[in-house]
Amino acid sequence: MRSLIDILDLTTEEIEELIKVAGDIIENPAKYSEKCKGKKLASLFFEPSTRTRLSFEAAMYELGGNVIGFSEANSSSAAKGESVADTIRTVGYYADIIAMRHPKEGAPYVASLNCDIPVINAGDGGHNHPTQTLADLLTISREKGRFDNLVVGFCGDLKFGRTVHSLVGALSRYKNVKFVFISPDELRMPEYILEEIEKKGIEYTETTDLEGAMPELDILYMTRVQRERFFNEADYIRLKDSYILTDSKLVNAKADLSIMHPLPRVNEISRSVDSDPRACYFKQVQNGKFIRMALILKLLEV
Amino acid sequence: MVIDEIKNGIVIDHISAGRGMVLYNLLNLDSLDSSVAIIKNAPSRKMGKKDIIKVDELISLNFDILAYVDPGITVNIVRDGQRVEKFKPTLPEKLEGVIECKNPRCITSVEQELPHIFKLADRENHVYRCIYCETKAKKQKWEEK
Numbered sequence: 001m002r003s004l005i006d007i008l009d010l011t012t013e014e015i016e017e018l019i020k021v022a023g024d025i026i027e028n029p030a031k032y033s034e035k036c037k038g039k040k041l042a043s044l045f046f047e048p049s050t051r052t053r054l055s056f057e058a059a060m061y062e063l064g065g066n067v068i069g070f071s072e073a074n075s076s077s078a079a080k081g082e083s084v085a086d087t088i089r090t091v092g093y094y095a096d097i098i099a100m101r102h103p104k105e106g107a108p109y110v111a112s113l114n115c116d117i118p119v120i121n122a123g124d125g126g127h128n129h130p131t132q133t134l135a136d137l138l139t140i141s142r143e144k145g146r147f148d149n150l151v152v153g154f155c156g157d158l159k160f161g162r163t164v165h166s167l168v169g170a171l172s173r174y175k176n177v178k179f180v181f182i183s184p185d186e187l188r189m190p191e192y193i194l195e196e197i198e199k200k201g202i203e204y205t206e207t208t209d210l211e212g213a214m215p216e217l218d219i220l221y222m223t224r225v226q227r228e229r230f231f232n233e234a235d236y237i238r239l240k241d242s243y244i245l246t247d248s249k250l251v252n253a254k255a256d257l258s259i260m261h262p263l264p265r266v267n268e269i270s271r272s273v274d275s276d277p278r279a280c281y282f283k284q285v286q287n288g289k290f291i292r293m294a295l296i297l298k299l300l301e302v
Numbered sequence: 303m304v305i306d307e308i309k310n311g312i313v314i315d316h317i318s319a320g321r322g323m324v325l326y327n328l329l330n331l332d333s334l335d336s337s338v339a340i341i342k343n344a345p346s347r348k349m350g351k352k353d354i355i356k357v358d359e360l361i362s363l364n365f366d367i368l369a370y371v372d373p374g375i376t377v378n379i380v381r382d383g384q385r386v387e388k389f390k391p392t393l394p395e396k397l398e399g400v401i402e403c404k405n406p407r408c409i410t411s412v413e414q415e416l417p418h419i420f421k422l423a424d425r426e427n428h429v430y431r432c433i434y435c436e437t438k439a440k441k442q443k444w445e446e447k
Contacts, residue, residue, distance in 0.1 A: 083413050104409040106434025110416065125407045127435055192431075192438060231406075 002299055003112040003119040007130040007166045012173050014298075018134060019141050021294035022287070029062070032293065035302050036065030042095035043069030044087070045122070046078055046102040051263060051285060052122050052131070056099040059292040068095060085114040092117050097300055099131075103228075118299040126160040126229050132262050133166040134295060135288035139280055140219065142287065143258045147174040151216050155182040155243050156223035156268060158189045163262040164223055165193055172200050179204040180213045184242045186235070187225070210243055215252045220245075222261040222268055222281075246270045253278070260284060311336070312363060313378040313385075314355040319343050321372050322353030328367050328400070334359065349374075366394035370401075371442075373428065395422050397430060401439050408435040 004010065010018070025032050041060040045053050048071070057067045070076045077087060084107050091098060092115030100108045101122040108121035123129040140147060152171060154164045158181055168189075171177050179197065181189050181204060188206060197204055207213055214220070222245055230236040244267060245259070261269055261281040273279055317325060322340045325331075331338050336359035346352040360379070368375055369391035379387035397420040403410045410416050410432070420430035420439050430439040 083415065084409065085413075085416075102409070103407075104412055105405065105407050105436075106409040106432070109434055110409055110413070124409075125435075127407075192436070 003108075003121075004130050004295065004299065005109045005112055005119070005121045006128050007133040007170045009130070015134070015137060015170070018291060018294045018298060019138050021297065022138050022290040023142075025290050025293050032063055032297070034064040035297055036060060036063035036300065039063075039065040039096040039300060039302070040094065041065060041067045041069075041296065042091045042098045043067055043071075044076070044091065044098060044100040044102075045069070045071045046073040046076070046100075046107070047123070048072060049101055049123070051288065052101065052129075053099075055285070055289045056120075056122060056131075056292055059289050059296060062289070063293055063296060065096075065296075069099075084110045088114045088119070091115070097296060120295065120299065123162065126162050126226075128166050129162045129262075130166055131288070131292055131295065132163045133170050134291040135284050136163070136167050136221075136260060136262070137170060138287040138291045139260060139284045140258070142283075143280055144218065147171060147177070149176045150174075150218045151178045151180065152219045152221065153180040153182055153213055153217040154189075154221045154223070155210055155245075157187045157225045157229070157239075158183040158223070159187040160226055160229035161223045164221065165190070167221065168193060168197065172197055172202055177202060180217065181206045182208065182210050182213050182243065184208060184239055186239060187242070210245075211249050211252070214249065215254070217257055218254065219258045219260060220253070222259065222265070224261075224264065224266055224268055241267070244268055244270060245273055247272050247276070250276065250278070307383065308337075308356055308358045308380055309383050310360050311356065311358045311380050312360065313357075313380060314368065315352070315376045315378060316346070316349065317353035317355065317375050318372050319349070319351035319353055322355055325355060325368065325371055328371060329363060331355070331357065334361065336361075364400075365391040366397060367400050369393050370397055370430075393422055393425055393428065396420070397422075397439075401430070401442065403432040403435065403437060404440050405432065405435050405437040408432060408437060410434060 043056055060067050088111040097118045099120045099122045100111055103125050105125040105127035108119055108124050112119040158164050225240045227236050257278045258280045259278050322342055339356040341354040343351045344354055376390055378385050402418045419433045421433050423429045423431045
């Protein structure tokens with residue numbers, strides 16, 4: 001049974017197919033309202049989440065299916081010291097598909113090795129978050145109509161930002177994409193990702209200057225500096241306000257810039273930007289549910 | 303220095319000087335009853351100095367470990383006093399239970415029973431990555447010289 005652990009588990013054709021199905025769901029929701037009747041999604045969240053968990057659960061309900069699960073490790077047997085493998089073997093007997101978030105990197109992969117039903121990685125620490133990437137790709141597709149010939153800026157915490165890593169991986173497969181990585185020195189893109197981009201011959205620049213990079217961007221992907229990824233509180237405090245997007249920083253931006261953010265935000269996008277027509281982050285949330293619906297349909301083969 | 307020729311066994315030759323003991327330990331050769339010779343700093347035309355390990359028994363060895371620790375080594379298989387096979391092990395696609403992932407965020411850091419498995423990500427530069435968290439295998443102590 002197929003699982004989705006890393007966005008690169010999907011071919012570009014499969015991603016385009018998911019985007020097409022999501023588009024059809026948006027147009028004709030009634031057509032899909034009973035597709036998963038009698039099926040159960042196990043929503044296993046070992047780490048807190050609002051959007052991703054509710055998005056998966058709403059997606060399953062809108063497909064006519066049901067949801068079981070837990071929303072924090074403390075309310076599962078993990079609190080008693082049960083291994084991921086054992087928890088998953090158990091859940092594998094109750095559900096038809098699993099959406100799993102875990103603070104440790106690789107935990108959903110371990111899950112996929114230990115059950116016969118599809119496992120969707122709903123975020124594993126700072127590592128991967130493929131369904132966020134699918135939501136991002138659906139948003140880019142709907143806003144820009146293409147994945148090639150784009151200059152994409154990523155700003156903020158690029159070191160621990162799993163959504164950034166996954167999206168860079170996915171966009172690296174298209175032609176004439178250029179990346180601009182904007183971050184404080186301490187939160188730069190990990191070298192292994194830069195190596196991979198270089199290997200593919202993709203152009204990229206690294207800078208600390210958000211306003212300087214702004215004019216050439218087609219997409220600006222903002223991220224939050226995540227407290228939970230730091231072992232040292234002092235480092236977090238020092239870096240958390242590195243980049244805050246305000247109206248004045250957008251003065252030299254393109255008229256058709258798309259401003260994206262995986263959410264939740266703290267203060268890195270000023271509230272006044274929300275009313276800017278270039279702001280797309282709440283559309284991303286909406287798109288997230290539709291693409292998860294398409295993904296559940298694909299993995300359950302219904 | 304003379305070490306008796308072996309009748310049936312394995313000679314691991316062209317080990318980088320200093321890595322003989324590393325291999326001895328990783329291959330668990332101390333658990334054998336048969337004679338094992340470690341020759342350190344033997345003169346070598348190609349390498350200047352090299353280590354050699356001779357095992358007087360045809361045991362099954364993990365050639366993956368050999369190639370990982372020291373890609374330049376040569377393995378000779380001896381039967382009835384004759385060398386019947388000579389080869390250079392190649393870097394394995396997968397390393398299981400040889401090195402440990404050091405990423406404190408990796409699932410292996412909290413679940414001790416998970417096998418530590420690494421995949422070869424870049425053959426040219428000998429890069430291995432953890433199959434769970436994709437972190438690059440840290441340089442091992444024998445590589446630091």
